[in-house]
Amino acid sequence: MSTQHMTLTFLGGAGTVTGSKFLLTAGGKRILVDAGLFQGRKRLRELNWERFPTNPASLDAIVLTHAHMDHCGYLPSLVKQGFNGPVLATEGTCRLAAIVLRDAAHVQETEAADAARGGYSRHESPQPLYTTDDVERTLPLFRAVPIHEDLSLGGGTSMRLWRAGHILGSASIRIWLDGSGPDEDAVVFSGDLGRTRHPVLADREVPDGAPTVLVESTYGDREHPDVSPPHEEFADLVRRTVGRGGSVLIPAFAVDRTELVLLTIQQLMEEGRIPEGIPIWVNSPMGLAALDVYRDPAMADEIGPEFRGRDFVDLPTLREARATEASIALNNPDRPSIIVSSSGMATGGRIVHHLEHMLPDPRNAVVFTGYQAEGTRGRALVDGASELKMYGRYVPVRAEVLQDSEFSVHADASELVDWLRAMNPRPRTVHCVHGEPDSASALARRIRDELDITAVVPAMDEVVRA
Incomplete structure (x- = not known):
C-alpha cells in the first residue's frame, strides 16, 4: 500500500x-x-x-x-x-x-x-x-x-x-x-x-x-437522435439551397469534423440524396493538413477496420483552397457550392470572412455540425440571431441556419x-x-x-x- x-x-x-x-x-x-x-x-x-x-x-x-x-x-x-x-x-x-x-x-x-x-x-x-x-x-x-x-x-x-x-x-x-x-x-x-x-x-x-x-x-x-435515413435534414437543406442558386457554408472543426463532413457528403452523393457535381471546397489549411494525417498509412492502427488500408474520402469534385486568394474568391462563389471551413464554432479563422459575406444573402445556408459553446458566434446563430458582429460591425443574418447534431x-x-x-x-x-x-x-x-x-x-x- x-x-x-x-x-x-x-x-x-x-x-x-x-x-x-x-x-x-x-x-x-x-x-x-x-x-x-x-x-x-x-x-x-x-x-x-x-x-x-x-x-x-x-x-x-x-x-x-x-x-x-x-x-x-x-x-x-x-x-x-x-x-x-x-x-x-x-x-x-x-x-x-x-x-x-x-x-x-x-x-x-x-x-x-x-x-x-x-x-x-x-x-x-x-x-x-x-x-x-x-x-x-x-x-x-x-x-x-x-x-x-x-x-x-x-x-x-x-x-x-x-x-x-x-x-x-x-x-x-x-x-x-x-x-x-x-x-x-x-x-x-x-x-x-x-x-x-x-x-x-x-x-x-x-x-x-x-x-x-x-x-x-x-x-x-x-441523447443523440436515432434518425433514419441519417442526415436527412442536412441533405434536404443542400438540395433546397442549390435549387435556389445559393451555397452551403459548413463551419467545421479542422480535426476530425472536416473528415466526417466530407465522408458524409460522399455517402449522400453515392445514395443520390444530394446532387452530384457540386463543387466541394475545403477552405482550411489546418483541415487539409489534418486530413493528410488521417490518410497517413502510419496512422492505420487508429483507423477502424472498414477504412483501414484505403482512402475513406474519395470525392471527384473535392477542391482545396490553400491560398488566400482562393479563400477570398469563395466569399462569392461563381456557382452553388459546399464550402467547409474552420473554426467549428465560428470563433475565428477563414470562416468568419465567409459568414460576413454570405449571411446577408437569403439564398445561402449555414450548417453547424457540432456543439456550439455559449458566447460563440456559432451559438448565437443556432439560437436565432438576426445579426452578427464581425470585424467591428454587425451584418444581417438572412441565410438559412441549421444545426445537424448527427455529426457529433x-x-x-x-x-x-x-x-x-x-x-x-x-x-x-x-x-x-x-x-x-x-x-x-x-x-x-x-x-x-x-x-x-x-x-x-x-x-x-x-x-x-x-
Whole structure:
C-alpha cells in the first residue's frame, strides 16, 4: 500500500465546456493533464490572459488527452510563462497538435493585426495571446507515448493510455502511485469520449478503473437522435439551397469534423440524396493538413477496420483552397457550392470572412455540425440571431441556419454512463467535468441514480484528495 497521496486541482473544464486543465500532485510530482484554451463567453476568454495559478516551471510534465484547442491550445502560453518539461501524448495527438497550435498562433497574429488596422479593439495595441515563435518553442517538448504501455513519470508515479475514440490520437489516461492496490491511489481522466462506434476511427476503450474518475459531460443531459435515413435534414437543406442558386457554408472543426463532413457528403452523393457535381471546397489549411494525417498509412492502427488500408474520402469534385486568394474568391462563389471551413464554432479563422459575406444573402445556408459553446458566434446563430458582429460591425443574418447534431462524436449521456459502468474496479467518486453546468449536473444525478456512485460537479480552483 502506498504511503503517499494524490491531490487534484481543477484549473479549467469545471463548470464550463472549455479550458480543460487538471493539476495532479502525486509522488512529489506535479502533472498537468490537458492545457486547454478557454473559449466562448468573454469572462472565460479573459481567463486565458491571467497568470497561470501555479508556476508553470514547477510542472514536471503535461499529459494531453487529444489535440482540440480546448485541451491543448494553452500550451504555448505555459511555455511563454516558463514551462520547459515534457508534453506527453499519443503519436496522433503530437502530430495534430502541431497543426492546431501553429494555426492558432497564425490566426491570433492575423486578428491582432487586423484589429489594430481596423481600430475596433478596445486595446491601444492589440496583441496575440501567443505567437508563432512561442509555438515553435513548444513543439520540441512533445514526446510520443504508445497506448497500452506503462510509462514511469518519476517519483513512484506511472501512467497508461487507452483509446478514447473521439478524434485521431485521442486517449483516456490512468495515473497511479506505484505500489498501490487496484482500488487506491489512482485517477482516470476520460478526456473527450467518442461514441460507442466512430464512423472512421477504431473503437473507444474502457481503461482499468480507479477510485477517482474525471469524466467529460459535454452531452451529459441529452441523447443523440436515432434518425433514419441519417442526415436527412442536412441533405434536404443542400438540395433546397442549390435549387435556389445559393451555397452551403459548413463551419467545421479542422480535426476530425472536416473528415466526417466530407465522408458524409460522399455517402449522400453515392445514395443520390444530394446532387452530384457540386463543387466541394475545403477552405482550411489546418483541415487539409489534418486530413493528410488521417490518410497517413502510419496512422492505420487508429483507423477502424472498414477504412483501414484505403482512402475513406474519395470525392471527384473535392477542391482545396490553400491560398488566400482562393479563400477570398469563395466569399462569392461563381456557382452553388459546399464550402467547409474552420473554426467549428465560428470563433475565428477563414470562416468568419465567409459568414460576413454570405449571411446577408437569403439564398445561402449555414450548417453547424457540432456543439456550439455559449458566447460563440456559432451559438448565437443556432439560437436565432438576426445579426452578427464581425470585424467591428454587425451584418444581417438572412441565410438559412441549421444545426445537424448527427455529426457529433461526443458520447451522449447513456454512452458516458455505459463507459463508467464497464469500468473495473468500480470508481468511488466521479467528477463530471468539461460540460456546461446543467449538462454536468444532469450527468452527476444520473450516475448517482443508476450506478450508485458518488458523483459531483467540481468548482473552478477546487482542490480534492484523489
